[in-house]
Every structure is written in structure tokens, then in C-alpha cells.
Amino acid sequence: MKHKIIETKLYNASQSWCFTRFVDLANGKKVVIEIRRNAYDEQSYARVKVWREEHMDWSHVYSIHHTSMNCMHLSYVWDKERVSEEDFQKDFDILLKQAERFLK
Numbered sequence: 001m002k003h004k005i006i007e008t009k010l011y012n013a014s015q016s017w018c019f020t021r022f023v024d025l026a027n028g029k030k031v032v033i034e035i036r037r038n039a040y041d042e043q044s045y046a047r048v049k050v051w052r053e054e055h056m057d058w059s060h061v062y063s064i065h066h067t068s069m070n071c072m073h074l075s076y077v078w079d080k081e082r083v084s085e086e087d088f089q090k091d092f093d094i095l096l097k098q099a100e101r102f103l104k
Contacts, residue, residue: 002026003096010085015039015076019088023096029103032058033095035088037074041066048095050103062098064091 006022019035030051038044044066049058066072070090074083 003100006030008085010083010088012076012080012083016044017071017074017076017078017083017087019071019085019092021092023099025100025103027103031061031096031099031103033092033099035069035071035091035095037069037071037076039076041072044069044072046071046091046095048099050099061102062095064094 003026004024006024008022009018009020011018016036016038019033021033023031023033025031031048032051033046033048035046036044045063046066046069047063048061050061051057052059071087074087
């Protein structure tokens with residue numbers, strides 16, 4: 001079985017484009033991938049967290065430094081018609097691959 005996407009959100013807020021995707025991994029673990037492209041480069045991030053049932057919280061697994069993010073070309077002033085989930089796909093794929101690698 002492959003991973004299953006539970007929910008995806010894409011929105012503009014606080015001078016940022018925000019992409020969040022909740023995923024069920026093939027091994028049953030749940031992860032959330034959060035990518036934020038902020039007007040200030042150093043406030044941008046791309047990270048993946050795993051749900052820890054025993055602690056009832058999200059725990060950091062992996063992140064991409066903002067200088068290596070693929071979505072850094074986006075501008076928060078762009079409207080919704082100009083930004084899509086595809087703009088975040090490369091970063092999402094990297095984070096998902098790392099989550100599957102570390103959470104075997």
C-alpha cells in the first residue's frame with residue numbers, strides 16, 4: 001500500500017503562502033507536511049512532523065532549510081490563480097521521502 005493523502009490546505013496569510021498536507025504513510029504512521037513561503041526568506045520553512053499517539057502531539061522528523069526550498073520563487077502578493085499545489089510539490093516529495101525513510 002502506498003501513502004494516502006488525508007487533507008490538503010493551501011492559503012495565503014500573514015505575508016505567506018502556506019501549504020499543509022496530512023498523510024497516512026503505508027506503515028500506518030500519520031505525518032503532517034508544512035511548507036510556508038514567507039515574505040522574509042528566513043521565516044520560510046518546509047518541515048514534516050509525525051503524530052505520536054502516546055504523547056498526543058506532533059514531533060519533528062525532518063526539515064529543508066529555506067535556502068534549499070524549491071518554492072522560494074513564490075510571492076505572497078500573488079493571487080490564488082497564480083499559486084497552486086504544484087508549486088509546493090518538489091518540497092513535499094522530498095519531505096515525504098525523508099519521513100518514509102526515518103519512520104520505517
